[in-house]
Amino acid sequence: MRYAIAVARTRHFGHAANECAVSQPALSQQIMMLETVCGTPLFDRLRSGVRLTPFGRDFVELAKAALSASEALDDFALRRKGKPNRPIRFGLIPTVAPYLLPEIFPALTDHLPDLKFIVSEARTESLLEGLGDGSLDIALIASDPPAGGPRLVTALLFEDAFVLATPSAEPTSEPVSLEKLPPDRILLLDEGHCFRDQTISACRLEGERSTRTFAATSLSTIVEFVANGQGVTLLPQIALRKEASDPRIAVHRLDDPHAGRQLALVWREGTPLGETFEAIGDVIRKSRPNAQA
Incomplete structure (x- = not known):
């Protein structure tokens, strides 16, 4: 279901595979198995990419609801621990990732050694969609989240x-x-x-x-x-x-x-991992690169 949602969002099997940190053949095979189970295609394969079939649109909406419920169960179980039992899915915008990651990733590993990360790069709209459907845990963006999306906590990092x-x-x-x-x-x-x-x-x-x-x-x-x-x-x-x-x-x-611009971390409101995400923000603030003109 996560793979199907990623393909629906990116409209491209290769981009979806990168986002999900799997190979494109592996993702395509899983989508084909899903379509076999459903008995009908989820996507129309086009030269320029893919698009959802009418059945696929309905399926993806139901899949989002199912994954959201799954995330809620995870959150319920984690409230007593306050620590993730899986890697944190961390998304960054393309005008930040190549410049900030070399500085902050070693610092995150040193200061928060118990945490593991799956890092992806995407534009702001895709990152916010990922937070909304549960495919991302936190995102680093450089603009205010638009109204009408998921309720988010914003932790300002630096100018x-x-x-x-x-x-x-x-x-x-x-x-x-x-x-x-x-x-x-x-x-x-x-x-x-x-x-x-x-x-x-x-x-x-x-x-x-x-x-x-x-x-x-x-x-x-x-x-x-x-x-x-x-x-x-x-x-x-x-x-x-x-x-x-x-x-x-x-x-x-x-x-x-x-x-x-103001860089900020955002995550879904109500997550039991809020303190962990605040700690990530503190490490990023302290390890920000000192750019040289």
């Missing part, structure tokens, strides 16, 4: 300020005024990334202007374009050690001290 990355050969005076940046030179992540929305807001690119800029799938791709003189971009402070080490890149302070 992650933005800086401007430009080609090093391009003269730029500091501090940089974002309002004066030519919109057509600002490189953005593609749709669905919260960092894209934060950049659009900081640079005031609302409306049609936000659709006229280049969109990439990762910050590393954008930085390579900047290094080749094809534009400028905002970078979060935690990404500087990895993304700004190229001598072709120059990093500049902004004149807006509020340009940045």
Whole structure:
């Protein structure tokens, strides 16, 4: 049922397999066995991915309810112990995971040796869906959870300020005024990334202007374009050690001290593991990387 829910959410067998930490053949085999038991397909296999059949839509909704009940039983049993008897399923957004994990994961292992983790990377919407259907225990995000979803506890971690990355050969005076940046030179992540929305807001690119800029799938791709003189971009402070080490890149302070994002841990309200998740948050705060410009 977890595999079916993951495929329904990602609309892709490979992405679902990565999210569930299994091989794609293993996940596909389990889905086929499930469809055999049900006597009908759950998914239509398309060239561009998969989509739920009408039966599959109903099945997934019932599966979510069944898994939620299973999670409730787990929670009931754990209330007396306050510690998980399985790995904690920890999701992070793509503009945080590659920069923060190398710092925090060793610290979590050292300070909380009794805990085991299954780590996954996904966009904010998918992480919140995972918290809602029970496939994730905690998530590290950089935006406020929208209303209407599961009731969540939010533990603030730290502010992650933005800086401007430009080609090093391009003269730029500091501090940089974002309002004066030519919109057509600002490189953005593609749709669905919260960092894209934060950049659009900081640079005031609302409306049609936000659709006229280049969109990439990762910050590393954008930085390579900047290094080749094809534009400028905002970078979060935690990404500087990895993304700004190229001598072709120059990093500049902004004149807006509020340009940045707030990183936070979120988990479902009422979980018996709240104290454990608070401890995880404390370790992350103490082990945050000191980014170097």
